[in-house]
Amino acid sequence: MMRFDPFREIEELTQRMDRAFGQSGGTVRLAPPVDVHEDERGLELTLDLPGVSPDAIHIEAENNTLTVQAERKYARQDGRTAHRVERAYGTLARTFSVPAKYDLTKVEADFDHGTLSIRVPRSEAAQKRAVTVRSGGQLTAPRTVDAQGDTTTGTPQQA
Template sequence: MALTFDPFREMDRMAARLLTSGGTQRSASWMPMDLYRSGDHYVVNVDLPGVDPGSIELDVDANTLTIQAERTIGAADGAQWLAQERPAGRYIRQLGLGADVDLERIQANYEHGVLMLTIPIAERAKPRRITVEQRGRQTSIDAGSGSEAGATAGAVAEGA
């Protein structure tokens, strides 16, 4: 027989609600996100439905990006709640950024309840070509993948 009611799980949920109510900050579970790389930048999409764009705060400190937002429930004064299932309050999420991103050029856009962050990859982290000279001839080696552009370049790289 399957038990559909787990009293311990319900106690955990109730304790979590009590500890996070009253205007305190809530966990990232309400801020689901997608993260992917597209070319020479990363894209982060964070779902923030019903959030006032003026309440969104983005801070970068020592390669940690902090996203804060607040969602309020608009009910008339004196309203009698029959159900209140949508989360409200102040939420926070932190993302650790690698050292190879350009923190000065991060862009943010909020549209249709989704916060989209574009985080460019720093120039120093992008693959580049290095010119190798050998007795008056020049060849190139792709530093990003290590592939050789000419047989003489490989001989110079191995002999160096």
């Protein structure tokens, strides 16, 4: 007796569609999983690219768009029959819209053990700064104003 698998029909349909559109052998265009984190320094994007060599990774930054592409090739060997090919092969690609407050001219990337880490720093114009306030023509200590309109001198207030 065979166990019921609700996803078997979907998997079979996907395989038929891949064959019909020339995507045989597990070669497809995939979007690799990504984590996106932000802190005061900028954005960090971390993508999983297992089985990809560093020279097969291409990163482009243009017009507030960051594009990552990588190629994982299937190595076919003569005289060898593949009974099952479940791992994904082909082009892995992701495109990200990056707000103008980040500087795409200073993107840095590291690749280690199948994980690509991309750092996009905040632009100089978007950096947080303390502003010196003049009072009666005299300079005073830098002050910032919070959202409620309270003025602080840069030291934390106690509740």
